[in-house]
Structures are given as C-alpha cells and as structure tokens.
Amino acid sequence: MKVVIDAERCQGHGRCFSLAPGIFEFDDLGNGVVIGDGTLTDETIELARLAQSNCPEHAISIEESA
Amino acid sequence: MTDKQPVKDFATDWDHTDPQWVDDPYPIWEDLRGRCPVAHTERFNGGWFPATHEMVSAIANDTEHFTSRMVVVVNEKHPPDELPAPIGGAPPITSDPPFHQIARRLLLPAFAPGPVNALEPQIRALCSRLLDAVADKESLDGASDYAQFIPPGVIARMLGFPEQDEDLFREFVHLVLDLVDLPTEEREPLFEPMTAYFDAQIEDHRLNPRDDVTSYLLNAEINGEKLAIEHIRGTMVLILVAGIDTTWSAIGSSIWHLATHPDDLARLVNEPELMPLAVEEFLRFYAPVTMARLVNDDLDFYGAAMKKDDWILLGFPAANRDPAAFKDADKFVIDRLENRHLAFGLGIHRCAGSNLARLELRVAIEEFIKRYPRFELSGQDVTWAQGQVRGPRSIPLRVVA
Ligand code: HEM
Numbered sequence: 114m115k116v117v118i119d120a121e122r123c124q125g126h127g128r129c130f131s132l133a134p135g136i137f138e139f140d141d142l143g144n145g146v147v148i149g150d151g152t153l154t155d156e157t158i159e160l161a162r163l164a165q166s167n168c169p170e171h172a173i174s175i176e177e178s179a
Numbered sequence: 180m181t182d183k184q185p186v187k188d189f190a191t192d193w194d195h196t197d198p199q200w201v202d203d204p205y206p207i208w209e210d211l212r213g214r215c216p217v218a219h220t221e222r223f224n225g226g227w228f229p230a231t232h233e234m235v236s237a238i239a240n241d242t243e244h245f246t247s248r249m250v251v252v253v254n255e256k257h258p259p260d261e262l263p264a265p266i267g268g269a270p271p272i273t274s275d276p277p278f279h280q281i282a283r284r285l286l287l288p289a290f291a292p293g294p295v296n297a298l299e300p301q302i303r304a305l306c307s308r309l310l311d312a313v314a315d316k317e318s319l320d321g322a323s324d325y326a327q328f329i330p331p332g333v334i335a336r337m338l339g340f341p342e343q344d345e346d347l348f349r350e351f352v353h354l355v356l357d358l359v360d361l362p363t364e365e366r367e368p369l370f371e372p373m374t375a376y377f378d379a380q381i382e383d384h385r386l387n388p389r390d391d392v393t394s395y396l397l398n399a400e401i402n403g404e405k406l407a408i409e410h411i412r413g414t415m416v417l418i419l420v421a422g423i424d425t426t427w428s429a430i431g432s433s434i435w436h437l438a439t440h441p442d443d444l445a446r447l448v449n450e451p452e453l454m455p456l457a458v459e460e461f462l463r464f465y466a467p468v469t470m471a472r473l474v475n476d477d478l479d480f481y482g483a484a485m486k487k488d489d490w491i492l493l494g495f496p497a498a499n500r501d502p503a504a505f506k507d508a509d510k511f512v513i514d515r516l517e518n519r520h521l522a523f524g525l526g527i528h529r530c531a532g533s534n535l536a537r538l539e540l541r542v543a544i545e546e547f548i549k550r551y552p553r554f555e556l557s558g559q560d561v562t563w564a565q566g567q568v569r570g571p572r573s574i575p576l577r578v579v580a
C-alpha cells in the first residue's frame with residue numbers, strides 16, 4: 114500500500130506533516146510531500162489514514178493495490 | 180455610516196454587523212442551513228450568504244465566477260480597474276489568477292514551517308513575559324492583558340521592526356480596519372503616518388540588511404526585477420491586517436472556551452499531548468475569519484440568481500458548523516480526530532500564515548494553562564468584535580486556587 118499527495122490539489126495546510134511527520138514532510142513553500150516512495154506498513158497505515166481524513170483539500174490518497 | 184434597522188429575517192435581509200449576529204451567529208447559521216440554500220440581502224448594495232460547507236467550498240474553489248478583488252464587505256464597491264481592493268494594494272489576498280500565484284509564491288517561503296518553527300522559543304518567551312507582567316494582579320483579562328499582545332509582538336519580530344513599536348502596530352491595524360468603509364480619497368491621507376513608518380523601516384533595512392521578512396522582501400524578485408516599494412509596503416499592510424486581529428481572536432476564543440468549560444481545561448492540563456488536536460478543534464469551532472468575494476458575472480448558484488458585483492459573504496466559520504460535514508458539528512470535541520475544518524480557508528488563498536497562527540495559538544495556550552491550570556470568568560461582560568473577524572475583546576478572568 115502506498116500513500117500519495119496530489120500536488121495540484123495540495124495547498125499547504127500542513128495537516129499531514131503535523132499529524133504524521135514520519136510519513137510526510139514539507140517543501141520550501143510549505144506544501145506537503147511524501148517521504149520516500151510512500152510505501153505504508155501495518156504500523157504506519159493508521160497514521161496515513163488519519164492524515165488523509167484531515168486534509169481539507171482531499172489531496173491525499175492511499176492506493177490499496179500498490 | 181448610516182443607522183441600520185435591526186434584522187428581522189436573516190434569510191432575506193442578512194447583516195453580519197447586526198447585534199444579534201455579532202453576539203451569537205451560530206443559531207442564525209443553523210436556521211439558514213435548514214431553510215434556504217443561500218441567504219440574500221439588499222444591504223451593502225446586494226449580497227449573498229451561503230451557510231453550508233458544500234457551497235462555501237464550491238465558491239472558494241471557483242476563482243472564475245467569484246473574484247477576490249474585495250474581501251471585506253463594505254457599502255461602496257470599487258470598480259475592477261481600481262487595483263487592488265480593499266486597502267490600497269494587498270496582494271495576494273486581493274488578487275485573482277494568474278497574478279495571485281506570483282504574489283503568493285513570493286510570500287510562502289517566509290511563512291513555511293522551517294522559518295516559522297524557528298520562532299517558537301521567542302513566542303514562548305513573549306507569552307511568559309506577558310504573564311509575568313500581570314502575575315500580581317487580582318484579576319486578569321485574557322484578551323486585553325494577554326491575547327491582544329501576542330500577534331503584534333510576533334509580527335514585529337518577523338518583520339524586524341523595533342519591539343517598542345508594538346503599540347503603534349495595533350493602532351495601524353485598527354486604522355486600516357476601521358477606515359475600510361471610507362472612499363479611497365478620504366482613506367489615503369489618514370494612512371500617511373503608517374506609510375511613512377513603513378518607508379522608514381524599509382530604508383533602515385536597505386542600509387542594514389538582516390535575517391527577517393522585510394529584508395527577504397527587499398531581496399525578492401519577480402521576473403528578475405526587485406519589488407516596487409508599493410508592493411513591499413502593501414505586503415506589510417497585509418501581514419499586519421491578516422496576522423493580528425485574526426490570531427488574537429483565535430487565542431482569545433480558546434481562552435474563553437477553557438474559562439467556561441472546566442472539564443476541557445482539566446483534560447488539557449492533564450493530557451498535554453492532546454494539544455495538537457485541541458488546537459484544530461478551537462480553530463474549527465471558533466473560526467474567527469469570514470472572507471468576501473464579488474460575483475464576476477450573472478450566474479445561477481444553487482438556485483440563487485446572482486448578479487455581477489453582488490457580494491458573497493464567505494462564511495468559513497459557518498461551514499465549520501455544518502452537520503453534513505462534521506459529526507456532532509455543534510459540539511466542541513477536544514480530541515476530535517477527523518477535522519477537515521476551513522478556518523484557514525480553502526483552495527488557492529489558503530491562509531499563508533496558517534503555520535505561524537497555529538504555532539502562536541498552541542504556545543499561547545500552553546503557556547497560559549501552565550501558569551494558570553484553573554481559571555474561570557469573573558464577570559459576564561465578555562465583548563465580541565463585530566465584523567468579519569470574530570473574537571472576544573475582553574475576557575475578565577479569576578484564577579482559581
Ligand atoms: C488564527 C489566525 C488566522 C486565521 C483564522 C486566518 C484565516 C485566513 C483565511 C480564512 C484566509 C483566506 C482568505 C480568502 O480565502 O480570501 C487567509 C488568508 C491569508 N492569511 Fe490568514 N489567518 C490567520 C492568521 C494569519 C497570520 C498570522 C498571517 C501572517 C502573518 C496571515 C496571513 C494571511 C495571508 C498573507 C493570506 C492571503 C493568502 C492568499 O490570498 O494567497 N494569516 N487567512
């Protein structure tokens with residue numbers, strides 16, 4: 114499973130990297146970016162879902178198959 | 180200003196400056212959500228108020244039909260060629276695409292989490308000093324002794340203005356907000372002392388560059404060209420206006436909430452790890468900022484026949500209380516896990532200062548409850564600011580032993 118941020122939608126609300134700093138970080142403009150390739154483990158999936166459910170722009174998605 | 184009639188029906192005659200709205204807008208919004216899609220008014224030369232999360236989101240994301248040319252509802256609408264409203268030049272908040280992105284990108288690096296988080300120790304020291312100053316008083320006012328002083332102090336440091344000028348800033352902010360309803364010709368001369376002050380600060384930074392936002396703006400370039408002094412000054416005005424009353428209101432509302440909800444106060448004192456969630460719930464429940472748009476061209480919006488240049492009062496605070504978007508929307512849930520609130524707006528105008536505002540709010544509350552783990556209201560005379568920024572201007576408190 115993989116988490117991705119749609120850079121077109123992201124407006125830098127910063128909810129993802131605040132809630133789940135191990136999964137997301139921010140760039141120079143303060144927009145959210147996924148750390149590494151975004152692969153989720155059993156330990157990180159819940160946090161990634163929490164970030165997803167707090168992104169006001171609906172920019173975060175979790176690809177179940179990947 | 181004209182004397183206004185009290186509002187009888189907010190669905191057909193809304194007015195966000197009506198005492199009933201100023202005092203307690205939440206029941207009004209709930210009522211409007213239940214019975215009309217978009218409330219209308221003939222006041223302010225015509226405008227609309229959508230009260231649902233869905234409609235507020237749709238408008239915030241539709242910069243084609245709704246312009247940010249004016250973001251504060253006043254009686255007089257500026258013609259589109261008079262750039263940019265409402266305070267003689269404040270990009271990016273009053274800009275539309277494509278220029279908006281240029282002005283916004285310029286600002287974002289200075290307000291990104293990196294530089295902002297570095298301010299935490301200074302903000303903590305400022306809060307602690309403010310609390311020291313009132314330590315011996317029998318009673319204290321959470322707004323006028325504390326919350327009110329935090330954002331100007333922080334912004335003074337960010338811009339690299341002398342700390343002793345903080346009172347001046349507050350005067351400037353109120354000048355700008357109070358005079359916004361005046362025609363431009365009458366407004367400009369009254370802004371002169373502020374303009375002169377900014378020019379002096381800019382000049383000082385030109386001679387002595389340092390690591391702050393003013394020097395950052397002086398170095399910044401758009402298309403290889405340095406910014407005009409009007410642009411730098413306009414940005415300073417925007418940071419002042421956008422960053423002070425808003426944040427002070429958010430801190431004040433949060434203190435008011437804790438003063439009136441001892442269970443939440445006790446939980447926050449005993450479980451400090453709840454703070455990040457609590458901050459988001461303070462922001463959702465007491466979202467201080469309502470914006471405005473103008474309708475670009477006649478259009479049908481959820482059955483409302485909008486006309487070119489009608490106002491839209493863009494109620495992010497109302498969206499935050501919509502039960503269609505939030506479970507138990509009318510309840511303050513201090514550990515709410517899912518919280519897609521719109522306190523900082525949505526889409527391309529997302530509050531550029533949101534990282535700073537969150538930091539100030541968190542640190543201000545942490546320091547306050549560390550010093551005063553128990554406190555309550557000492558009187559009922561809490562006053563709420565009128566207009567598009569809502570927050571308590573006075574919160575008389577008694578510390579409980
Ligand atoms: C709790 C405090 C704050 C709240 C609730 C708040 C709210 C908002 C909202 C709702 C918008 C969107 C405007 C729109 O859609 O038209 C906005 C924009 C903006 N805010 Fe804030 N704000 C706060 C604090 C700050 C601070 C501290 C600063 C800077 C020091 C700031 C700077 C800005 C700027 C520059 C914009 C314009 C962004 C753009 O148009 O691209 N705000 N704010």
Ligand code: SF4
Pocket residue numbers: 118122123124125126127128129130143144145167168169170171172173
């Ligand atoms: S929460 Fe959403 S909008 Fe905010 S930074 Fe993360 S992905 Fe971007």
